[in-house]
Amino acid sequence: MNDFPDPQENLKLRVLQKPGKYQRIYADLVADIENAHLDKGDRIASETELMAQYDASRGTVRKAVELLQERGYVQKMHGKGVFVTRPAHIEFHLGGIVSFREVYEQLGSRVQTQIETFQMIRAEGHIAKVLQVPKGTPLLHLKRIRKVDNERVILDVNYFVQSLVPGLTRAIAEDSIYHYIEHVLNYEISYAERVIEAQPCSEDDKALLDLNGMDHLIVVKNTTHYYDGRVFEYTESRHRLDKFFFSDIARRQRK
Secondary structure (H helix, E strand, C coil): CCCCCCHHHHCCCCCCCCCCHHHHHHHHHHHHHHCCCCCCCCECCCHHHHHHHHCCCHHHHHHHHHHHHHCCCEEEECCCEEEECCCCCEEEECCCCCCHHHHHHHHHHHEEEEEEEEEEEECCHHHHHHHCCCCCCEEEEEEEEEEECCEEEEEEEEEEEHHHCCCCCHHHHHHCHHHHHHHCCCCCEEEEEEEEEEEECCHHHHHHCCCCCCCEEEEEEEEEEECCCCEEEEEEEEECCCCEEEECCCCCCCC
16 A cells, blocks of 8 residues: 555646547647647648548537647638647646756757756745755755746746755756756655745846746746655746646546
C-alpha cells in the first residue's frame, strides 16, 4: 500500500473529464505545429478532410479550429483555408509538473533565463511551514527572470531546501534544476500542491518584468515533493497575463 498522498488529490484546481473529440483534434494539430510537422504558413487540413479523418461532425471540427485560432496557433483566410501562425501564448498543463527548460525546448531560442538572486538564507515563518522544515534550516533562495522574445514575462521566486538539492549552483539554475535533480542526483520528483491566483503587481514585479502597463499578474504557487514525500521546493511563478494560459482536462466522478 502506498503511504504517500495521491498527487491527483493534492493538485489544487484540478478536477478530473474525458476529453471530447474536438479536444483530440485540437491536441493532435497542436502537436503537429509544436513538433514542426506543420510550419508557419502551412495550410492545415480542410474541414472536410478533418471530418473524414476523425469521423467527426462539421461543428466538432470547427470548434477545434476555433480553439486553435483563439490560442494563436492558426489564422483563417477567407476563401483560402486555415494557416499556421506562430503561437501567441505559451500553454502550461495544470495536470503535470513541467520545468521551464521543457517549455523552452518547444519554443526554441525565443526563451532565456536570467538569474537575479541566488543566495543561502535561513527558513523562517511561512516558508519554513510550507517546506515542513524547522526554523533556521538552510535554504537556497532564487529569483529567476524568464524572457520570451527578449521580453521579461515570468518571475520565478524559488526556495529549495539546501540539503535536499545538494550541489545546486547558479549555472544549474540558469539551465534546469529539475533536469539536475532527476538526471544527476537521480531523485524522483513525485507531485506538487498547486494554487493559482491573481495578485496585484509587487515592487519586484515592476522592477524585474516588462509589464506594459499591467497592474496584475497570475501567480502559480507550487509546493513540490519527492517520491518519499519530502518537500524540497516552494516556488511562486509570477506570469504576465497576456503571454500564458493554463489548461486542464476535467473528469466528473459519478456518485
